[in-house]
Amino acid sequence: MTTPQSTVVVTGDRTTGPLHLGHFAGSLQTRLQLQDQHQQFILLADTQALADHQGDYHGVRQAVIDIALDYLAVGIDPQKSTILIQSMVPELAELSFYLMNLVTVARLERNPTVKNELRHKGQERDVAAGFLTYPISQAADITALRGTLIPVGEDQLPMIEQTNEIVRRFNRMVGKPILRECEALLSNTTRLPGLDGKGKMSRAAGNHLSLSASADEITAAVNRMYTDAQHLTVGSPGRVEGNVVFSFLDAFDPDSVKVAELKAHYQHGGLADSVVKARLNEVLQALLAPIRARRQELAKEPDAILSMLLCGSAKARQTAVLTLHKVKTAMGMYYF
Known part of the structure; x- marks a missing residue:
């Protein structure tokens, strides 16, 4: 040390x-x-x-x-x-x-x-x-x-x-x-940002995801995340700015190159919100699973x-x- x-x-x-x-x-x-x-x-x-x-x-x-x-x-x-x-x-x-x-x-x-x-x-x-x-x-x-x-x-x-x-x-x-x-x-x-895209993430606003969230809670949270209200079809171009899913990918996805590719594809058009959310769900599950398991063990004492x-x-x-x-x-x- x-x-x-x-x-x-x-x-x-x-x-x-x-x-x-x-x-x-x-x-x-x-x-x-x-x-x-x-x-x-x-x-x-x-x-x-x-x-x-x-x-x-x-x-x-x-x-x-x-x-x-x-x-x-x-x-x-x-x-x-x-x-x-x-x-x-x-x-x-x-x-x-x-x-x-x-x-x-x-x-x-x-x-x-x-x-x-x-x-x-x-x-x-x-x-x-x-x-x-x-x-x-x-x-x-x-x-x-x-x-x-x-x-x-x-x-x-x-x-x-x-x-x-x-x-x-x-x-x-x-x-x-x-x-x-x-x-x-x-x-x-x-x-x-919060899951709903309204201000920062906070418990008081109810737009948060706890570090101890279960696998099902993580999936449900990702599915309800705000993306781009104007991205009405898969083929239409989407906005990355203000898109909560991409904000989370920027913060937690260790593969910045992959995130950049997803952003470019999304902005050009042809990438569904469900695909981007599936990527984020995978990232968050991998991040939080060991934290959740360790917390459960610690809570026993x-x-x-x-x-x-x-x-x-x-x-x-x-x-x-x-x-x-x-x-x-x-x-x-x-x-x-």
């Missing part, structure tokens, strides 16, 4: 369900590549999840187990990557509280990521305070674990910008470089999964404790 050169902190999705192909196309593949090169922390954000899943404690707890199973099933190695539960590292919450004093409500409301999520949920000010302040919580996660390289999608770039704003303001306040600035690492894969998460949380806490000690010392908050 290569000697770590920088810390990678991944703040988890605030979700109440297993991961899906959208995650795999972006962040999961990036994490797999990085775990052999850097010290990597992967955070299961159960505390943040409660901000928009109020009262669904059972669902959030189950999501922690489900997501951990998905990580392990795709190849995340707990010997190389530290997987932790946010609520099991209380220093993150304490640091969040201190950092809240460095950000105005107006600045939080201007955060494009927060604004977009509120618009998507159909909410404005009728939202939990914890949801509005989650950019601060994310900043605490990153800085407490000494993160310097953060894999994110383009929609999360404002979060990294705000984290660095907080870091600079804190360091100016105490007169020392206590907290580190970080750099965003964008995935090579663009955001994967829930105590081992919990033990791994507790060990990872304890390891991450060592770093967070040291960071918080430096923060409180710089702020003069020790009274003995």
Whole structure:
């Protein structure tokens, strides 16, 4: 294993369900590549999840187990990557509280990521305070674990910008470089669309395909995928842009030459949607079958999964404790 050169902190999705192909196309593949090169922390954000899943404690707890199973099933190695539960590292919450004093409500409301999520949920000010302040919580996660390289999608770039704003303001306040600035690492894969072609893939929209999907579920999902509404006959030319099937082939088919040939044939005319979907079905079955099998085996030992998460949380806490000690010392908050 290569000697770590920088810390990678991944703040988890605030979700109440297993991961899906959208995650795999972006962040999961990036994490797999990085775990052999850097010290990597992967955070299961159960505390943040409660901000928009109020009262669904059972669902959030189950999501922690489900997501951990998905990580392990795709190849995340707990010997190389530290997987932790946010609520099991209380220093993150304490640091969040201190950092809240460095950000105005107006600045939080201007955060494009927060604004977009509120618009998507159909909410404005009728939202939990914890949801509005989650950019601060994310900043605490990153800085407490000494993160310097953060894999994110383009929609999360404002979060990294705000984290660095907080870091600079804190360091100016105490007169020392206590907290580190970080750099965003964008995935090579663009955001994967939903099965219906409407926006990105998400559980909330019901247009996703879980990594644990059965063979029949994969086939059914591919069959209902949006292609080209104007491709009415086999002989007519079809559009590749906006065609969900081709977006998935670009993301998952290892044979890029074959994909290019299919695109050219489809655009020229003479290629049925069913042929392209059959190709994608074959690709996804081959991709997900071993992941599904490994996940099923791992799920038979829930105590081992919990033990791994507790060990990872304890390891991450060592770093967070040291960071918080430096923060409180710089702020003069020790009274003995």
